[in-house]
Amino acid sequence: MLKPHIGDSVLRHEDARFLTGRGTYVDDITLPNQAFAAVLRSPHAHARINGIDASAALAISGVLLVVTGEDWLKQGFGPIPTKSAVNKKRDGSPLNEPPRHCLAIGKARHVGEAVALVVAESHAAALNALDAIDVDYEALPAVTDARKALEPGALLVWDDIPGNFCLDFELGDKAATEASLKASDHVVELDVVNNRVTAVPIEPRGAIASYDAKTDCYTLYNATQNVHANRDTFAEKVLHVPKEKIHHIAPDVGGGFGVKNGVYPEPALLMYASRKLGRPVKWINTRSESFVSDSHGRNQMSKVRLGINKDGKFQALYTETIGDLGAFCWTVGPFTPTGGSARTQGGPYAFKAMYYCSKAAFTNTMPMDPYRGAGRPEASFQIERIVECAARKLGFDPVELRRKNLIPPTSLPLKTAMGLDVDCGDFPQVFERTLALSDRAGYAKRVEESRRKGWLRGFAIAPYMECTGGGPKEFAGVRFQKDGSVELAVGSQSTGMGHETSMPQILAARLGIDFESIKYRQGDTEATPLGGGHGGSRNLELGGNAVHQAASEVIEKGRKLAAHQFDTDEAKVQFEDGHFFVPGTNQTMTMREAIEASFDPSKLPEGMAPGGLDANTTYERGVISIPNGCHAAEVEVGPETGVVRMVGYWVVDDFGTIINPLLCDGQVMGGTAQGIGQALLEVAHYDPESGQMVTGSLTDYALPRADTMPPMTIEYYEGAPTKKNPLGVKGAGEAGCCGAPPAVVNAVLDALKDYGVTHIDMPLTPEKVWRAIRAAR
Amino acid sequence: MPRISLTVNGKPVAHEVEARTLLVQYLRETLKLTGTHVGCDTSQCGACVVHVDGRAVKSCTMLAVQADGARVTTIEGLAPAGKLHPMQQAFHENHGLQCGFCTPGMVMASVALVQGNPDPTDAQVRHGLEGNLCRCTGYQNIVKAVLAGAKAMRT
Numbered sequence: 001m002l003k004p005h006i007g008d009s010v011l012r013h014e015d016a017r018f019l020t021g022r023g024t025y026v027d028d029i030t031l032p033n034q035a036f037a038a039v040l041r042s043p044h045a046h047a048r049i050n051g052i053d054a055s056a057a058l059a060i061s062g063v064l065l066v067v068t069g070e071d072w073l074k075q076g077f078g079p080i081p082t083k084s085a086v087n088k089k090r091d092g093s094p095l096n097e098p099p100r101h102c103l104a105i106g107k108a109r110h111v112g113e114a115v116a117l118v119v120a121e122s123h124a125a126a127l128n129a130l131d132a133i134d135v136d137y138e139a140l141p142a143v144t145d146a147r148k149a150l151e152p153g154a155l156l157v158w159d160d161i162p163g164n165f166c167l168d169f170e171l172g173d174k175a176a177t178e179a180s181l182k183a184s185d186h187v188v189e190l191d192v193v194n195n196r197v198t199a200v201p202i203e204p205r206g207a208i209a210s211y212d213a214k215t216d217c218y219t220l221y222n223a224t225q226n227v228h229a230n231r232d233t234f235a236e237k238v239l240h241v242p243k244e245k246i247h248h249i250a251p252d253v254g255g256g257f258g259v260k261n262g263v264y265p266e267p268a269l270l271m272y273a274s275r276k277l278g279r280p281v282k283w284i285n286t287r288s289e290s291f292v293s294d295s296h297g298r299n300q301m302s303k304v305r306l307g308i309n310k311d312g313k314f315q316a317l318y319t320e321t322i323g324d325l326g327a328f329c330w331t332v333g334p335f336t337p338t339g340g341s342a343r344t345q346g347g348p349y350a351f352k353a354m355y356y357c358s359k360a361a362f363t364n365t366m367p368m369d370p371y372r373g374a375g376r377p378e379a380s381f382q383i384e385r386i387v388e389c390a391a392r393k394l395g396f397d398p399v400e401l402r403r404k405n406l407i408p409p410t411s412l413p414l415k416t417a418m419g420l421d422v423d424c425g426d427f428p429q430v431f432e433r434t435l436a437l438s439d440r441a442g443y444a445k446r447v448e449e450s451r452r453k454g455w456l457r458g459f460a461i462a463p464y465m466e467c468t469g470g471g472p473k474e475f476a477g478v479r480f481q482k483d484g485s486v487e488l489a490v491g492s493q494s495t496g497m498g499h500e501t502s503m504p505q506i507l508a509a510r511l512g513i514d515f516e517s518i519k520y521r522q523g524d525t526e527a528t529p530l531g532g533g534h535g536g537s538r539n540l541e542l543g544g545n546a547v548h549q550a551a552s553e554v555i556e557k558g559r560k561l562a563a564h565q566f567d568t569d570e571a572k573v574q575f576e577d578g579h580f581f582v583p584g585t586n587q588t589m590t591m592r593e594a595i596e597a598s599f600d601p602s603k604l605p606e607g608m609a610p611g612g613l614d615a616n617t618t619y620e621r622g623v624i625s626i627p628n629g630c631h632a633a634e635v636e637v638g639p640e641t642g643v644v645r646m647v648g649y650w651v652v653d654d655f656g657t658i659i660n661p662l663l664c665d666g667q668v669m670g671g672t673a674q675g676i677g678q679a680l681l682e683v684a685h686y687d688p689e690s691g692q693m694v695t696g697s698l699t700d701y702a703l704p705r706a707d708t709m710p711p712m713t714i715e716y717y718e719g720a721p722t723k724k725n726p727l728g729v730k731g732a733g734e735a736g737c738c739g740a741p742p743a744v745v746n747a748v749l750d751a752l753k754d755y756g757v758t759h760i761d762m763p764l765t766p767e768k769v770w771r772a773i774r775a776a777r
Numbered sequence: 778m779p780r781i782s783l784t785v786n787g788k789p790v791a792h793e794v795e796a797r798t799l800l801v802q803y804l805r806e807t808l809k810l811t812g813t814h815v816g817c818d819t820s821q822c823g824a825c826v827v828h829v830d831g832r833a834v835k836s837c838t839m840l841a842v843q844a845d846g847a848r849v850t851t852i853e854g855l856a857p858a859g860k861l862h863p864m865q866q867a868f869h870e871n872h873g874l875q876c877g878f879c880t881p882g883m884v885m886a887s888v889a890l891v892q893g894n895p896d897p898t899d900a901q902v903r904h905g906l907e908g909n910l911c912r913c914t915g916y917q918n919i920v921k922a923v924l925a926g927a928k929a930m931r932t
Contacts, residue, residue: 011869018877019865021812021852025878028811202816202824202912203878254814254878255912287817496876496913662872666914670875673915698821698910706916707903736915 002515003578004505006727009662010515014500023252026206026223027284034208035064037270037283038126040116040133041293042108045142045364045691046157049106049135052116057132062125064277066133067117067269069103075272077102078237080263082329083229086169086338095167098158098362100328102238102265108137109157109327110364111692112292117269119281142364142691146324147301149361157327157362166325169338170357172345172417177355180316184307188390194378195762196299196324196684197677198291199371200703201495203254205294206284209270213278218271219247225256225495226533227525229471230263238268246271250523256495257674258370259294261535262331291696296684297371299324300337300358300378304386312396314405317346319382321358326367333368334360340375340469345418347383348427348465348628349405354417364691366684370535372674373737376466384462384742385759388749392758398746399435399461406431406463420467421623424720430652431463434630437650437713446634455636455645458751462743465628468541468731471532476546477616478507478554480595486513489521491531492543497733498663499539503547505660506727510551511591512578530618537627537731540659545725546619553615558594561613564605565589565597625722625730629653631672631739633710633747642770644680644748646710653735654717657728661716664732668714671736677704678737679744681763702763752776781845785810786854794841800834801825803841804851812852812881816910823909826882826889827851833889835882835908852881855888863929864888864922873922875913883909883919891927899924 004010017023054066079099087095099105104115116133120126143149143157149164157164181187207222218241224230227248235243253260266283273281285293300323307316323337342356387405391398406427407414413423443459450457479487490503504518521527532542555575562580563570566587573580581588589597597603598613634648651668658664681702685695695701721728741762748764749757755776760768782791785808792807804810804827813836816822825836828850856862861869864887874880883906890897890905897905902923903916911919 012872012874014877015869015874018874018880019852019861019868019884020856021810021881023812023877025811025814027815028805030809200912201876201878202822202910203814203876204816252877254816255876257912287819287822498875666872666875666918669915669917670913671915674912697819698817699819703910703912704915705903705910706906706920707900709903709916711899712915712917 003512004508004515006506006509006657006659008660010501010505010660012498012501013504014498025203025252025254026208026221029208029221029251031208031210031280034280034282035119035121035277036123036126037117037119037273037281038130039114039266039283039289040118040130041289042104042111042113042115044108044137044139045111045144046140047108048138048140049104049108049115050138051136053134056134057118057129060125060129060132062121063118063129064121065119065273066129067103067273069101069105072101072103073105077239080233080265081237082331082334084329084332084334086335089167090170095329095334096161096165097329098161102268110366112289112366114265117273119273119277144363144365144686144688144691146322146361146363149363150322150359157364161362164362166329166334166360166362167338168359171342172355173353174355177316177318177353180353181305181307181318184315185309186394188306188308188386188393190304190386190389192302192304192382192385193761194298194300194381195678196296197371197682198294198296198684199257199259201255201257201259204285204287204290205260205264207267207270208280208282209267209274210280211271211275217245217247219249220267220271221249221251222267223253223260224250225253225260225493225535227523228491228531229533231525233263234268234271239271248525250493253495256534257372258297258374258535260495261533262295262369288697291701292366292693295330295369296326296366297368298378299368300341302382304382306386306390308390308394312401312404314349314351316353317351319345319356323358323360324363324365324368325360326363326365328367330367330369332370336368336370336375341378343418343420344376344379344466345383346416347380348407348463349383350407350411351417356418365686372671373734376734377737377741380464380466380738381741384746388460388746389758402461402463403431420626422626423722423724425626425628425654426717426720427463427628430628430630430654430717433715433717434461434632434650434652437652437715438632438648450636456639456751457634457636458747459634460743460746460750461630461632462739462746463630464735464738465626466735466738467626468538468624469536470538472621473530473618474532474542474546475528475530475618476543476550477528478550479614480598480611482599484517486518487521488518488547489527490543490546491528492539493523493534495534497539497667499543502660502663503543506544506547507551510548511554513591537733540727540729541625541725541731542619542621544659544727544729546617548726549619550615550617553617554613557613558591560605561594561597561608562589565603623724625656625724627655627730627732627735629735629739631743633743635744635747635751637748637751637769639773642766642773644764644769646676646708649710649712651712651714651739652717653732654720654730655732656721656730658716658718659729665714667732668736669712671734672712672740673704673709675737675740676708676744679741679762679764681765683763779842781842783844783846784848786850796842798841799837800839800841800844801836804836810851810853814878814881816878821910822879823886824879824882826885826909828885828889833886852885855884862888864926867922867926867929871918871922871925873914873918879909879911883911887923887926891923891930895927895931897927
């Protein structure tokens with residue numbers, strides 16, 4: 001019997017199966033009579049497809065089906081539309097959206113684009129067939145850099161989209177910002193590149209589609225983060241079937257980080273193939289394919305201008321960004337360099353005026369979609385780099401300069417110049433606590449110790465302020481069973497975050513029932529009528545509050561039932577600590593007793609059916625919440641090698657109410673690791689001549705390893721639970737990616753300050769750091 | 778097709794396999810032991826680590842025929858049914874896993890690491906796990922779990 005509270009570090013329920021090899025990921029599912037699919041992907045960044053001859057492939061024993069783009073169009077299937085919340089240009093006209101079909105039509109526009117689908121009796125036969133398909137490609141020159149793509153005369157990714165231009169965007173008061181810059185004592189300017197990266201969840205994408213001719217329904221098992229939204233698109237936009245005809249199930253999903261949120265072509269292809277062949281069809285992406293067919297993230301090129309006065313007070317911030325979209329508008333790709341990056345401009349600092357504008361361009365590269373943070377890490381990196389740059393150029397102490405400009409708690413609540421509702425928090429206290437944890441007093445000694453070993457030591461602090469996002473509604477269903485168990489179904493979805501623990505923890509804490517009695521369901525369009533899946537650090541804010549709301553409804557119904565049992569007025573019945581009671585009497589009833597009574601018709605009040613305590617509820621968000629915090633990093637840099645070693649790391653986060661500190665720590669550590677990866681190691685690099693992704697394997701694309709990571713200290717500031725939602729939570733999943741890149745990069749530049757190195761673009765690989773040192777010497 | 782006989786999780790097994798079959802394919806597809814995962818195609822990620830004659834091996838990098846006559850242990854056979862090995866228990870108690878996909882390989886690599894070095898330092902654990910990638914945890918709690926698991930294995 002485990003009766004947890006909010007704030008307890010409850011150990012995870014899901015661990016038992018994951019630790020013993022009993023997890024069920026999509027590749028672990030085998031359906032009777034299943035066939036195997038493989039995808040033929042474009043080897044060219046840009047090529048005309050003059051013809052596809054599949055006859056040799058179809059002649060191979062065991063090959064069942066080859067589907068080409070022409071076959072696909074003949075079926076009348078539709079393209080996958082973008083659902084970017086920003087979908088108009090500044091002039092009000094719709095964004096330029098090229099058709100994104102599930103297979104290349106006429107031309108391939110990036111390496112890895114799906115050109116044909118093969119289905120065979122065995123995986124090996126499908127692979128053999130891929131090699132036997134003869135595609136008549138006519139290779140064309142490619143453009144892989146969004147800045148070049150927007151230049152006059154650039155070659156076109158889409159013939160009918162002039163200038164490779166998708167849309168432009170602005171937010172803030174341009175005139176006021178320009179005036180404020182003009183009036184500032186100094187204007188500091190910096191070009192900031194946010195490197196193209198990709199999420200690399202360790203489980204590759206994969207799916208199994210099974211069509212049942214009797215019911216004319218599809219069952220789709222898919223390694224996705226978002227079963228409802230993706231089902232709707234497959235049904236309504238691509239296959240043109242009623243959405244009720246697709247049962248979409250995400251089994252255990254091995255990491256997502258945004259990359260499994262979007263709508264991909266392969267599941268739709270599998271559903272068609274399954275219907276055509278009358279048998280289930282399975283496909284699992286290889287890692288090599290994942291690098292060129294999973295969405296990429298970031299890749300923004302920005303010019304940042306900061307107006308600052310002699311006293312060090314920030315005045316104005318003006319940011320111009322070019323965002324790369326890749327070859328298509330992916331599911332919500334155009335939102336990231338526009339609205340997604342604009343909202344949290346300026347971070348936790350006070351500004352008189354801010355202005356953000358951007359342009360998004362098409363290139364012959366894998367399209368972009370949200371990756372952990374989707375715009376907020378970019379904004380955080382921009383402000384923290386320009387602040388560090390200003391401190392260096394104008395002779396301010398970087399810590400003092402930040403301290404001087406943090407929004408004080410007395411200014412809250414406020415609406416930022418970007419329109420963001422900052423309701424509560426204490427940025428100065430979080431900042432000072434981070435500094436204190438990082439032992440500034442002992443720093444000089446540590447610098448000396450490093451020096452004696454031949455290493456340069458650097459320190460940086462990076463306060464951040466971000467926001468939540470994702471679907472604004474969430475469903476929670478609480479269904480009591482006669483055997484004493486409770487089914488809790490929520491439409492948000494874990495890809496590793498531990499919802500199977502945190503969500504039942506909230507329910508058990510509210511109702512005072514046994515945590516172990518709760519059976520959790522997620523990632524299944526038949527478990528909940530709606531669901532927002534995972535994205536935008538939304539689960540506790542949406543899913544958690546939906547569970548909270550469902551629990552409140554259960555309690556209300558329970559009070560009715562208890563009043564009937566106590567033979568008293570409902571208004572007199574209170575609920576606390578798992579008990580219904582009437583104050584001043586000895587009448588009491590536990591929630592468990594109320595649940596049991598709810599199945600006994602003789603004990604029910606009028607109008608309540610057996611099992612009548614069930615609750616099915618939809619929680620809707622009012623205003624997005626504002627997670628914030630501060631990261632500090634210490635690094636050592638080898639002056640002869642350019643190697644960066646992470647040697648100290650401190651984080652203080654304000655996520656409002658902390659439901660489960662153990663799981664929250666996991667989010668902070670994981671997000672920070674991805675941020676450190678982006679800062680030091682990772683880049684999805686395209687060769688500008690060939691358009692090939694040259695970091696397209698785990699041999700070339702460097703992920704953080706255990707020895708990349710420093711010792712970390714994490715604390716939470718819990719003095720400001722938000723009133724924007726009943727639980728007071730602010731969202732925790734993406735914060736690490738906001739704080740870590742600027743903390744790490746600025747710490748490395750601090751270590752190199754005696755060489756006069758002021759800027760290196762991420763990732764700060766040994767080669768780049770070494771070259772910067774050599775160039776400065 | 779060659780015929781192989783080996784012991785997997787204490788049980789003798791024998792099958793005819795295509796010569797090109799990888800050990801991981803044999804475990805997952807023939808024996809239906811799906812706890813061993815495949816996360817890459819270049820032997821980098823380590824999700825497929827199993828023990829072959831007591832040594833940690835990336836089972837995507839070994840042919841099934843090379844395991845003929847060997848004693849193989851997978852994550853399913855690390856502890857008796859219904860029980861956890863001290864390393865599995867340590868991963869649970871220290872939140873050393875999130876999505877769980879890298880976990881079987883990570884646990885198997887950790888057990889072998891500790892069997893070779895019963896009292897490793899933090900740095901030795903980090904170095905010892907460089908062949909295993911995790912994208913969720915940032916490794917902090919994995920390292921903590923391995924140190925706790927090592928302590929539990931010593932006592």
